[in-house]
Amino acid sequence: MLRNYVASFLLLTTLANADELKNEKFQLISQNINTENNIVIASGNVVIFSPTYYISASKVIYNKEEETFELFDNVLILKDNTIQTQSDYALVNLKNDSYSQSPVLLFDKKSNLWVNSKKSTKDDTNIELESSIISSCDCVDPAWSIRVSSASYDTDNKWVHAYNPRLYFRDVPVFYSPYLGFPTDTTRRTGLLPPTIGYSNSEGIYYSQSLFIAPAANYDLEIKPQIRSDRGYGAYTYFRYADSPYSLLKLNAGFFKEQKSYQIENDLDNQKHYGWGLEYERTKLFSKKNHQDGFYASINWLNDVEYETLEDEESTISTDEKVESKINYFYNTPRYYGGVYGRYYIDTSEDSNDSTLQELPHLQFHSYNKELFGIDNLLYSLDTKYRNYTREEGLNAQYYELSLPINYSRYFLDDYLYVNVENKVVLSKYKYTNDASTYDDGTLAQNVFSVSVGTDLIKPYDNYLHTINLNAQYSHPENLREDGDLYGITTEDSTSELSSFANTEEDREINISLNQSLYDNKNLKQVINHKLTQSILYNSVDKPKLQDAENYIKLNYNDISVSNKITYNVEDNYFTQASLDVKYKIKDLTLSAGYYKSKETTNSNKEELESYRVKADYKISKDYKVSYYENYNILEEVKSKQGINFNINDACWNFDIKYERERIPSTSTSSSIDQKILYFNLELKPLGGIKQQYELEEN
16 A cells, blocks of 8 residues: 655755755655655655645655755656656755756756756756757757757856857758857846848848847847948937836937948939937826826938838838927826927928928817806817927918817707807917018917717617717818918919918818618627718809718628728719728638729829739748738839748747849939848857848839
8 A cells, every 4th residue: 555754844946046045945746755863864755845836756866965956767857837847866965055957858948948958967057968959849859959069058147158059950960060059938138139141142141130239127238230231330229218117218320321332223312321319208297187298299300212222121111201300398287288399391302401391380279168157068178289380491470370169069859959150260360470571470260169969879689789980070260360372272373382281271160970880799790891981062153063972881790890981072973082992811721802993183182093902821831821912003013012821930940031022212313222132040049040131123
C-alpha cells in the first residue's frame, strides 16, 4: 500500500529565482521518506509543492547542515505555471545561492521559448549553459533553432549572451555569428533593433538599423542611420518622453545628403533634405472634477518632400503638398467650452512660403444650451470665434464671428410627431491688412430661421426590428447687412486676393430626409440601412429648384457587406457622384472592392475623378496567407499602388514577402516617382528578425 509522508521545509528554488524560496513553505509527498541526523531522503514519486512551485523527482536528498538539495531522475520543476525545467539531475545549494542541472530543458510558457542544454550551472545572478539549442518551435523537429557552443544568462537584466550561434532552418545552417544577445522578457532596454537591408538599381545597396536607447521607464531615444551606396547617407532620430500619466512628448529630426551625381541625374531641387517634428499631447492640465481640458501640438518643418519619402518607404506617404502644423488647447465644463487653436502650413511646391496663408491664432468660446425666460424646451446658446489669417506676402485678414441660436422643440400626437423651431443670428466681420491695394473691411449680418417636422418610429416583427425617421426642414436665411468687400457676396472675381476669404450667401432651402434600418431581433445587428435626402433650393427670384438627391444603402447579410451611395444633381440632370463598396468572406477567402466616380458639372462643385480599389486575402492553411491589392486611377490610367503579399505566420516564426508598385511624390520635374520594390521580412519569435527590400525598377 502506498504510504504518503508530508513534511514542511524552508527551501530554495532553482534556476533564475533561487533566493525566492528561502522564506516559502512547501509540502513534500513521497512513497518513502527516511531521516538520519541531518539528512532527509525521500524516494518514490516525490512531489514538492508550494503556492509558487511544483517539483517532482524519483529521489530527493536534503542536507540540513550543508543546506543542499539534490534531485535525481525525472526532475521536473514548474514555477508559476509558466516556467518549466526538466533534467536528470539537479543540485541546489542554499548557502551560496547556486545550483547545477544536467542535462536540462527549460521552457517559458509566456514566450514559448525553450533551451535544451547539456549542462546548466548558476552562481549568484549568472547562469552558464553548455552546448545548447534555443528555439520557440516544436521541440522534436523545430522549424528554426539557434545552436550555441555556450551561453550565459544574466538573471538580473534578463539577458542572454550566446557565443558562436548558428541559425538553422530544420537541419540546414544558414547564418553564423561569433556573438548574439537577446532579452528574455518584454522590458524596454537599450540595444539594436532588427536591421533593414535592401538593393536598388538606382540607389545601390541600402542598409538601415536603429539603435534604441531606454535609460528609464518614461523616456527613450531611437537613432536610425541609413546608407544608400549610390545615392547618399542620412539619419533620423526619435525621442519619446512621458512627463506625467496623462501626457506624451514625441520629437523627431533627420537629414539626408544626396550624392551630387544622383541629384543632377534625377533633377532634384535640393542635395540636402532635413526636417524636424514635435508632437505633444496632454489631458488634465488644469481641469478638476467634472471639467475636462486637453492640449495637443503637432509642429512639423521640412525643406522638401524627399525628407518624408526617405524616412520610411514602407509607410504611406502623403501626396499633399502642404505640410500642416497645429496647436490646440480646449477647456470644457458642463456649461461652457473654450478653445485656442493654431494652424501653420508649409507649401513644398513653392520656392518660398511667404505667400502661404496661415491661421494664427483661432479662438473659440461656446456657451451650451440654457433655458430662456425659464420656459421649458426654449433654449439658447452662444458661440464666438476669432481667426487671424496672416502671411508675409499678400492680403491678410482678422475674422470675427458671433452666433446666437434660439430654438424651441416639442412633441405632439402622443409623441409621434416632433417640431423644432430655430432662429439663429450670425454676425461676422473681416478686417483686411498688409496689402498695397485698398479693400474695405467687410461686415455681414445674417439671420437664419428654420423649422423642422419629423417622426421617429419603431416596430418589432417576429425576426426583425424596423426603425424609421422622417424629417422635413425649411430654412430661410437672410442677409440683414452687407458692408465692404466680401468675396462670394459683393464680389465674385476668383482672381482677387479676397478669394482666400470665402463667404457663402445662402438661399431658402427645404431638406427632406428618410433614414430607416432593419435589425436582427436576436443580436440587434443591423441588416439594412437606407438613407435618402433631397434638397429644394429657392433662388433669388423665389423659384424652387431641386438640388442634389442622395441615396445611400448598406446591406449586411451573413459574410457579405455591400454599400452604395449615389448623388443625382437634378438641375444638371446628371449623376454627379457614385460609390460602391463590397466586402465578402467565404471560408478562407476575403474579398473587398471599391469604386468611386465624381463628375464636374455646372452646379456640382465636384472634380472629375474616377478610381477603383481591390483587395483579396486567401488563407491557404492555418498559418499561410496570400494577398493582392490594387488602387487604380481610371481617368489617368495609372496604378497608384499595386502589390502582392505572401505571409507565413507560424506560432514560432513569421515570414513576409511583398512585391509592391507605388507612386511617391518628388521634387523632380516629373513630380512623382514610380517604384517597384520587393520586401522581405523574417521574424523569429520572440527574438526578433530582419527586414530586406530590393528596388527592382524606378521611373
